[in-house]
Amino acid sequence: MVRLVPRETKFFEMFASMSANLMQGAQLLKNILDTMENVEVRVQQLHDIEHVGDDITHSVLTKLNQTFITPFDREDIHRLATSLDDVLDFIHAAGERLVMYKILAAPPSSSELAQVIVKQCAELASAVSMLEKHDHVLEHCVEINRLENEADRIARDSIARLFEREKDPIALIKMKELYEVLETATDKAEDAANVLETVVLKGA
Amino acid sequence: MVRLVPRETKFFEMFASMSANLMQGAQLLKNILDTMENVEVRVQQLHDIEHVGDDITHSVLTKLNQTFITPFDREDIHRLATSLDDVLDFIHAAGERLVMYKILAAPPSSSELAQVIVKQCAELASAVSMLEKHDHVLEHCVEINRLENEADRIARDSIARLFEREKDPIALIKMKELYEVLETATDKAEDAANVLETVVLKGA
Amino acid sequence: MVRLVPRETKFFEMFASMSANLMQGAQLLKNILDTMENVEVRVQQLHDIEHVGDDITHSVLTKLNQTFITPFDREDIHRLATSLDDVLDFIHAAGERLVMYKILAAPPSSSELAQVIVKQCAELASAVSMLEKHDHVLEHCVEINRLENEADRIARDSIARLFEREKDPIALIKMKELYEVLETATDKAEDAANVLETVVLKGA
Numbered sequence: 105m106v107r108l109v110p111r112e113t114k115f116f117e118m119f120a121s122m123s124a125n126l127m128q129g130a131q132l133l134k135n136i137l138d139t140m141e142n143v144e145v146r147v148q149q150l151h152d153i154e155h156v157g158d159d160i161t162h163s164v165l166t167k168l169n170q171t172f173i174t175p176f177d178r179e180d181i182h183r184l185a186t187s188l189d190d191v192l193d194f195i196h197a198a199g200e201r202l203v204m205y206k207i208l209a210a211p212p213s214s215s216e217l218a219q220v221i222v223k224q225c226a227e228l229a230s231a232v233s234m235l236e237k238h239d240h241v242l243e244h245c246v247e248i249n250r251l252e253n254e255a256d257r258i259a260r261d262s263i264a265r266l267f268e269r270e271k272d273p274i275a276l277i278k279m280k281e282l283y284e285v286l287e288t289a290t291d292k293a294e295d296a297a298n299v300l301e302t303v304v305l306k307g308a
Numbered sequence: 309m310v311r312l313v314p315r316e317t318k319f320f321e322m323f324a325s326m327s328a329n330l331m332q333g334a335q336l337l338k339n340i341l342d343t344m345e346n347v348e349v350r351v352q353q354l355h356d357i358e359h360v361g362d363d364i365t366h367s368v369l370t371k372l373n374q375t376f377i378t379p380f381d382r383e384d385i386h387r388l389a390t391s392l393d394d395v396l397d398f399i400h401a402a403g404e405r406l407v408m409y410k411i412l413a414a415p416p417s418s419s420e421l422a423q424v425i426v427k428q429c430a431e432l433a434s435a436v437s438m439l440e441k442h443d444h445v446l447e448h449c450v451e452i453n454r455l456e457n458e459a460d461r462i463a464r465d466s467i468a469r470l471f472e473r474e475k476d477p478i479a480l481i482k483m484k485e486l487y488e489v490l491e492t493a494t495d496k497a498e499d500a501a502n503v504l505e506t507v508v509l510k511g512a
Numbered sequence: 513m514v515r516l517v518p519r520e521t522k523f524f525e526m527f528a529s530m531s532a533n534l535m536q537g538a539q540l541l542k543n544i545l546d547t548m549e550n551v552e553v554r555v556q557q558l559h560d561i562e563h564v565g566d567d568i569t570h571s572v573l574t575k576l577n578q579t580f581i582t583p584f585d586r587e588d589i590h591r592l593a594t595s596l597d598d599v600l601d602f603i604h605a606a607g608e609r610l611v612m613y614k615i616l617a618a619p620p621s622s623s624e625l626a627q628v629i630v631k632q633c634a635e636l637a638s639a640v641s642m643l644e645k646h647d648h649v650l651e652h653c654v655e656i657n658r659l660e661n662e663a664d665r666i667a668r669d670s671i672a673r674l675f676e677r678e679k680d681p682i683a684l685i686k687m688k689e690l691y692e693v694l695e696t697a698t699d700k701a702e703d704a705a706n707v708l709e710t711v712v713l714k715g716a
Binding site: 383464467468471472475480481484487502506509510 | 587611
């Protein structure tokens with residue numbers, strides 16, 4: 105069938121920028137948690153990255169509202185943009201907790217969780233780059249879901265250990281929230297993967 | 309009017325399986341909280357039930373993406389599947405808290421909350437079974453909403469009492485979260501009821 | 513183009529009632545936090561206001577399900593109604609925390625947050641009143657987003673200060689949650705503003 109009205113390909117480029125920016129945020133968070141040096145300055149950089157993310161998200165939604173023919177279902181474009189944005193929001197929120205709670209030493213398992221987020225963001229970037237051709241997208245989605253299960257297990261074990269060992273309730277509150285925020289970032293990545301899966305299945 | 313394209317009735321069967329599986333999860337949680345025996349083993353069973361729930365949800369969504377004519381609005385099928393799945397997720401999360409926080413004695417009001425969840429799941433199962441014919445669905449939805457208000461009151465009173473009596477902050481954190489997770493399960497059941505109401509009203 | 517089927521204008525009236533009721537709730541909360549007098553009685557009034565909000569929301573959704581031609585996209589009517597309802601839910605939840613946790617003195621920054629909520633609700637009411645003609649709606653949305661950023665900063669600073677100064681973990685848990693609930697109300701106002709923006713941009 106010949107397409108008479110050209111579909112808008114700009115959306116794919118915008119999602120590619122979103123994923124690249126998200127990847128940068130994930131890597132910076134991992135780096136901060138690994139070294140715990142210059143935390144305040146680098147969380148500010150994370151804040152700037154999140155701000156860029158907000159701007160791209162806003163552009164996608166504005167463009168969506170003004171485009172008649174979209175390359176895939178409108179509600180899926182909306183859900184993909186907001187779920188990618190949510191991942192970055194929680195990456196940023198994790199960094200913010202370090203500053204807000206004056207956390208000086210991050211436990212190794214928080215770095216591990218950040219590493220899972222980095223991997224998920226790499227998978228998201230790959231899936232998004234293949235979305236137009238529908239190639240291998242589902243494989244990346246399966247891997248993102250597997251990583252979410254892994255993060256779930258790490259977070260659960262870390263929180264259980266925290267309740268066994270940490271006797272200072274205020275320190276416990278801080279660290280528990282750090283784990284929870286990191287784990288929520290991986291949930292949001294799974295949400296984004298679910299949208300990508302939907303897009304591919306509808307088009308199949 | 310004669311329907312030329314047969315509507316897909318398989319969805320109703322899948323939602324019936326989801327509700328039956330959900331009911332099993334709710335009853336198991338109630339049972340665990342009532343007896344607090346073999347907690348770890350039975351929370352693992354709850355985990356398996358949740359896993360079955362995930363699989364059915366995934367089948368519904370996959371089928372939805374590949375079905376052209378659906379028995380009711382696509383977005384309502386999506387929302388019903390995800391909200392039923394959410395109820396089970398929080399039922400499972402409540403069980404997980406018992407293991408993760410090594411809670412040995414569950415207070416009577418947590419059993420009471422689980423009982424409200426069981427009742428809501430029974431109402432959901434009835435409503436879902438009548439959805440195709442639209443019979444009495446609204447009555448079940450009203451009852452699910454009433455039960456959510458009841459759970460809200462129980463949880464609020466339990467948490468207020470906890471803050472009055474529990475002087476150990478770490479024990480307080482654990483129990484507060486158990487109540488909150490149980491209460492959230494009843495919120496998600498209300499969300500599912502709202503979708504069912506929507507489906508009936510649209511078809512009226 | 514001549515419109516042959518009249519669009520339903522009743523929705524605009526219903527959203528105006530919702531906004532007026534929301535404004536009442538926001539002002540009452542601000543007042544309670546300012547004076548901290550007769551808290552229990554006035555939180556009960558807040559509860560009644562929330563109940564009125566629930567009823568209007570329910571009417572909007574029922575009407576939506578029974579209306580064929582809507583003045584703007586169905587899913588946006590749904591999202592606007594539920595996000596305005598969410599703002600009021602969190603306003604009520606903030607009041608409830610005062611009673612549940614027997615908070616006798618609210619810190620000045622909780623009043624400040626309530627003041628931001630009042631301003632957002634005023635902007636929402638203005639935006640909703642102009643929605644039919646699309647006049648100046650976007651300006652109100654920009655201001656609501658700015659106010660959300662302000663609330664975010666106030667909440668973050670207040671919580672950081674709380675962790676520095678409050679050595680009683682149970683008191684800290686109570687106050688942290690009060691700030692978080694207030695901040696979430698401003699997030700929900702932003703969600704409502706995003707829907708309003710979408711409606712205007714689609715119609716542009």
